[in-house]
Amino acid sequence: MQISSEEIIFLIGLTSIIFLIAPCFLILYVLSYNRRKKKHLEEKVWLKTTFENELLKTQMEVQEQTLKTVANDLHDNIGQLLSLITITLSTIDLEENSKIASKITLTDDLTRRSINELKALSRLLHGEELISKGLAAAIEFELEWLKRSERYEISFERNNFKSVVDSGKETMVFRLFQECINNIIQHAKASKIVIILEQDNSSFKLTISDDGIGFNVDEKLNLKMGMGLYNIKRRAAMINGTATITSIPGNGSVIAITVPSNQ
């Protein structure tokens, strides 16, 4: 079958029109992809800002927690020691020579204890410096403080844990640890606390367990109030991690925070 020249002309015209339409769609595609890229970049900036804000908030909370401990210690411990010194000094009777020496010795002992307490408080006040020494060191120091109350039997295990490169992540995890300990002190009525810090090639895991009264996890998660369990999960997610909370009423609780090391 012979194709007429008109048909070929028509074919060329049609092909050219199609060849002109194709770039139109291509340009539209590139433009719409570019718009999506813009949206994605805006979201990235928003996430970064949110993370920075959260980190700042966390740092402030760590400081706040330190100040609370300082205030409590000043009131309950150093305050009591100083009161005792005052009382001891006021009871010294210069005419009772036999008792003067023992009272001065007692005052000397109380003063030394006060100085030691103040030194420990001074170390605690450098909270940020504490985190800069590493997560494990910060946890250890915090636990040392808790051990002084002699209310809990505390065990801390470090399995292959070395360090985390990202200091922001360390601050976040340390704050999560502080909050878990706070929850145990305030609500758990526990006598034993076990902390395990472990690390493998891709992630590190902090597990905090107690033998307290336990709680209903779903119920508490639904409350979504304050720095509760919901916030622990949310903050763990912000550093690409997960927080697994397991508890049975009457049988204590376990909180496991797993965070990737290199992301």
Add this chain to the structure above:
Amino acid sequence: MIFITFNTVSELACFLAGLIFLFKDKDPAWRLLIWYLLFTCIVEVAGIYIRTSLHVSNIPLYNLSVIPECFVTSYFFYSLYKTYHPKIKWLIIWLSIFLIMYFTELILNHFNNFVSITASVMSVVFVLASLYYYYLKLKDEHFERLLFYAPFWWVSGTLFFYFGSTACNLFFDYLIKYPSISYEFSIRYIIFCILDVILYSFWSYAFICRYLQRKSYS
């Protein structure tokens, strides 16, 4: 009046836009476009003059104009890829292949016919270069407002022109035998008028964007 056609008007308008908006541009690749557009206007007018007044074929003139067209467009693409660290050796290889192909075809045609195969290959290469530019832009994490981004519109105009002319290039030999079949102007002429208007409109808009970008930075 014979000099006033869709092609000459759109080329002249684009040249004037280039002259106004690119005259003080710091990038030599963009400034080179002013000279290229001036050359295109001269070739177009000369082509009409040779065909209508001297009554001889203007094919040698258009054959000659293919060289600057290829060199300028290739160099401009190379300058656009600069952000993505292109290798100069690819530009040299491509231009060498082009020159070999061009002169071979010219000799085989005894300098009488248009170098249609070379022009077709050149079109395909420029279409691929445009698509590669889009690919780089899509891959690039850095965001640009493409609606006001001069290189994007320059590439888009180029893509329209060379992609749209593919059919004409493929059927060039056939079309040249039947310059005007049933219409006042040949289909090739009509298609190239449309393509020229699209190309130079896009380029003019790109020059405006370039000017606005330069003004906003200074």
